[in-house]
Amino acid sequence: MKAAANPTVQTFLVCILLLAMPYWMPFVGGYTELSIRILVLGLAAMAVNFLLGFTGVLSFGHAAYFGLGAYGAGMAIKYFDFGTPLAILAGALAGTVAAAVVGRLIIHLRGVYFAMVTIAFGQVFYFIAFRWHSVTGGDDGLTNWHRMPLDIGFGQLDILGNDKALYYAVLAIFLAAVAAMAKLIHSPFGRTLVAIRENERRARFLGINVERHVWLSFVISCFFVSVAGALFALLNNFVDPRVLRWDLSGNLVIMVVLGGMRSFWGPLVGAALFVVLQDYVSSMTENWMSFVGIFFVLVVLFFPRGVLGLVGARSRP
Amino acid sequence: MSLLEIRSASKSFGSLLAVDDVSLTVEAGELHAIIGPNGAGKTTFFNLISGLLKPTAGHVIFEGKDVTDRKPADRVGLGMARTFQITEIFPELTVRENIRIPVEAAAGLKLSPWMPSHTGDTVATRIDELVRMGELAGMADRLVGELSHGDQRSTEIMMALALNPRLLLLDEPTAGMGDQETYSISRLIRRLHRDKGLTIVLIEHDMRVVFNLADRISVLDRGRRLAEGDPKEIAANAAVQAAYLGKTV
Numbered sequence: 001m002k003a004a005a006n007p008t009v010q011t012f013l014v015c016i017l018l019l020a021m022p023y024w025m026p027f028v029g030g031y032t033e034l035s036i037r038i039l040v041l042g043l044a045a046m047a048v049n050f051l052l053g054f055t056g057v058l059s060f061g062h063a064a065y066f067g068l069g070a071y072g073a074g075m076a077i078k079y080f081d082f083g084t085p086l087a088i089l090a091g092a093l094a095g096t097v098a099a100a101v102v103g104r105l106i107i108h109l110r111g112v113y114f115a116m117v118t119i120a121f122g123q124v125f126y127f128i129a130f131r132w133h134s135v136t137g138g139d140d141g142l143t144n145w146h147r148m149p150l151d152i153g154f155g156q157l158d159i160l161g162n163d164k165a166l167y168y169a170v171l172a173i174f175l176a177a178v179a180a181m182a183k184l185i186h187s188p189f190g191r192t193l194v195a196i197r198e199n200e201r202r203a204r205f206l207g208i209n210v211e212r213h214v215w216l217s218f219v220i221s222c223f224f225v226s227v228a229g230a231l232f233a234l235l236n237n238f239v240d241p242r243v244l245r246w247d248l249s250g251n252l253v254i255m256v257v258l259g260g261m262r263s264f265w266g267p268l269v270g271a272a273l274f275v276v277l278q279d280y281v282s283s284m285t286e287n288w289m290s291f292v293g294i295f296f297v298l299v300v301l302f303f304p305r306g307v308l309g310l311v312g313a314r315s316r317p
Numbered sequence: 318m319s320l321l322e323i324r325s326a327s328k329s330f331g332s333l334l335a336v337d338d339v340s341l342t343v344e345a346g347e348l349h350a351i352i353g354p355n356g357a358g359k360t361t362f363f364n365l366i367s368g369l370l371k372p373t374a375g376h377v378i379f380e381g382k383d384v385t386d387r388k389p390a391d392r393v394g395l396g397m398a399r400t401f402q403i404t405e406i407f408p409e410l411t412v413r414e415n416i417r418i419p420v421e422a423a424a425g426l427k428l429s430p431w432m433p434s435h436t437g438d439t440v441a442t443r444i445d446e447l448v449r450m451g452e453l454a455g456m457a458d459r460l461v462g463e464l465s466h467g468d469q470r471s472t473e474i475m476m477a478l479a480l481n482p483r484l485l486l487l488d489e490p491t492a493g494m495g496d497q498e499t500y501s502i503s504r505l506i507r508r509l510h511r512d513k514g515l516t517i518v519l520i521e522h523d524m525r526v527v528f529n530l531a532d533r534i535s536v537l538d539r540g541r542r543l544a545e546g547d548p549k550e551i552a553a554n555a556a557v558q559a560a561y562l563g564k565t566v
Binding site for chain 1: 393401410477
């Protein structure tokens with residue numbers, strides 16, 4: 001138990017499990033697409049946790065930026081014939097720019113007020129996607145496009161036809177994004193965010209411009225969430241307005257809390273549990289969400305620090 | 318030029334006038350104590366200096382600059398640092414991590430997404446120095462939330478000091494402490510003042526501490542400045558005695 005609480009050991013275990021996931025997933029009743037969904041939603045949940053767990057700010061509207069990433073990537077391919085890397089960049093840009101603008105308007109709010117306003121802005125984007133049929137496909141979604149094979153210098157990676165190739169392409173992006181987040185959290189800037197989480201007044205009186213730092217954290221978090229959204233669009237070859245809706249925002253927060261928001265890998269574990277549970281239970285009943293709900297309540301009651309909180313010792317920082 | 322000058326500052330909350338036209342001048346190198354009965358407006362006055370509150374009238378001048386409209390974080394940048402009556406620290410971080418954050422802030426790394434290789438050692442050395450100065454060496458890797466009140470206060474003072482302030486503001490540094498802790502905190506304050514020549518303004522209830530440490534004392538009562546002088550003058554002042562004993566002069 002003690003070794004499992006060590007962050008280095010956790011990182012090592014997670015990397016081994018992820019590298020081999022397409023090969024062990026079938027033995028536990030899963031399939032490669034499910035593995036990719038775990039990576040994509042895991043990245044989104046970890047991005048939400050950058051803001052929630054490491055800055056102490058709760059956003060209930062991150063689906064907006066996830067969805068903008070998805071629509072950005074999908075429309076870049078559908079309307080402009082972008083290749084895969086550029087499509088991901090387009091999605092990330094769409095989500096990040098929107099977050100920068102929205103963030104500027106809301107950073108002076110705190111706590112519940114901040115959370116409420118993030119939902120409201122999220123719903124604005126949802127209704128735009130829902131109504132603007134000629135561009136977004138409205139309720140029917142953005143269709144008639146698909147991801148393109150990936151050029152990697154010496155050849156092509158067939159991420160369209162070969163699902164394992166897609167898995168490893170997504171894993172590479174996932175690991176790069178996660179490494180960047182870890183690096184940021186353990187930087188002087190990251191420590192100012194933890195300072196804000198721990199005691200906002202003290203942070204101010206250490207000379208930290210709290211609004212600017214929260215804004216930066218929000219934008220960084222939304223950048224990573226929109227990368228996840230772009231990957232989600234590529235995975236499905238399809239985008240519909242539900243990726244922008246408040247219930248996805250809520251699900252991302254649930255994943256974070258399930259896994260443990262004070263631990264770095266917690267949200268990934270939470271996302272894996274959520275996605276697998278959803279896949280498994282929804283094959284049996286349409287009311288899968290109530291089972292996820294019960295599971296969530298049990299975790300919150302008995303392991304308030306999340307599943308990874310179980311393995312003991314507090315996680316750093 | 319005085320280091321700090323408060324010009325007829327007032328602060329009202331609705332109809333309550335918490336600070337009423339108080340002026341104060343603090344010279345560089347001075348240890349200035351603000352005393353007064355409960356509800357005298359000491360903490361409100363302190364908050365006007367540090368920027369937590371904005372005065373309804375009057376000005377705060379720091380090193381010749383009018384900082385009345387500056388936010389707390391800006392005032393820190395100009396060289397003011399403070400502690401609070403109820404310790405404001407990062408309880409779930411260790412002593413070293415608590416001190417590291419202001420040390421890095423003072424080194425201009427607040428927005429730095431990585432640790433520049435040449436500053437890593439300087440930062441580490443500075444943290445060690447502050448840990449030693451605060452007599453926290455034995456507990457540097459423990460969570461601050463687990464420490465005694467006195468050690469938490471000492472950590473908070475070291476965090477303020479890490480910012481290299483030219484003015485240190487201490488709001489009741491020995492509040493709620495036993496004799497032993499009161500003694501070690503006042504010894505720490507004396508060291509900072511005598512050895513480092515730091516300018517300090519403090520609010521204090523413990524008269525032993527005040528008369529021991531202060532160069533000058535200002536007495537507030539019901540939001541107004543009742544008296545100002547060196548400890549001897551204040552001890553002999555009839556109005557001050559009356560305020561503390563509740564008599565009318």
